Amino acid sequence: xxxxxxxxxxxxxxxxxxxxxxxxxxxxxxxxxxxxxxxxxxxxxxxxxxxxxxxxxxxxxxxxxxxxxxxxxxxxxxxxxxxxxxxxxxxxxxxxxxxxxxxxxxxxxxxxxxxxxxxxxxxxxxxxxxxxxxxxxxxxxxxxxxxxxxxxxxxxxxxxxxx
DNA sequence: TAATCGATGGACT
DNA sequence: GTCCATCGATTAC
Numbered sequence: 001x002x003x004x005x006x007x008x009x010x011x012x013x014x015x016x017x018x019x020x021x022x023x024x025x026x027x028x029x030x031x032x033x034x035x036x037x038x039x040x041x042x043x044x045x046x047x048x049x050x051x052x053x054x055x056x057x058x059x060x061x062x063x064x065x066x067x068x069x070x071x072x073x074x075x076x077x078x079x080x081x082x083x084x085x086x087x088x089x090x091x092x093x094x095x096x097x098x099x100x101x102x103x104x105x106x107x108x109x110x111x112x113x114x115x116x117x118x119x120x121x122x123x124x125x126x127x128x129x130x131x132x133x134x135x136x137x138x139x140x141x142x143x144x145x146x147x148x149x150x151x152x153x154x155x156x157x158x159x160x161x162x163x
Numbered sequence: 164t165a166a167t168c169g170a171t172g173g174a175c176t
Numbered sequence: 177g178t179c180c181a182t183c184g185a186t187t188a189c
Contacts, residue, residue, distance in 0.1 A: 017170070018170090019170080019185095026186075027184090028184075028185055029185095042170090043185095044169060045172085045181080045182070046181075046182030046183035047171070047181065093172070094170070094171075095170095095171045095172060136170070137170070137171095
């Protein structure tokens with residue numbers, strides 16, 4: 001069931017918004033220190049699973065949070081999973097998209113080159129002008145690092161989260 | 164071992 | 177606009 005990723009946020013161990021800040025490794029975020037190309041899935045607020053892609057080398061805790069998707073197929077089953085009627089709202093948020101995709105902690109640490117979850121290229125090509133950068137969402141506790149413009153969205157795409 | 168707190172979202176006033 | 181469900185990880189003691 002393909003999707004196009006339309007909204008992401010970057011997290012690096014060099015800033016406080018990241019779980020791996022200051023190279024802190026815990027049972028929760030240890031997969032972030034894996035080789036890039038792995039899935040990092042964790043439970044937030046006791047309710048929502050958030051899906052990240054580990055991006056750096058082994059031993060370096062960097063990742064990209066997937067915040068929103070544009071569905072290409074499978075809209076019907078995602079509406080059934082989430083109960084959301086409006087197609088453009090099914091995956092418009094990091095917690096909602098994992099529910100729509102059926103992602104849970106069972107995928108934590110899985111390789112994105114495997115068969116359970118993966119990312120691939122398609123024919124869509126973006127120009128720099130169609131990508132907007134803005135401050136990340138929901139990390140006020142990170143202080144000054146919360147202002148980093150590390151949230152990337154596709155301009156005017158209706159599937160991005162509205163915050 | 165106990166208290167606190169989220170990389171959220173939905174319901175409600 | 178405000179409130180809060182819900183639970184594992186983290187922090188406080």
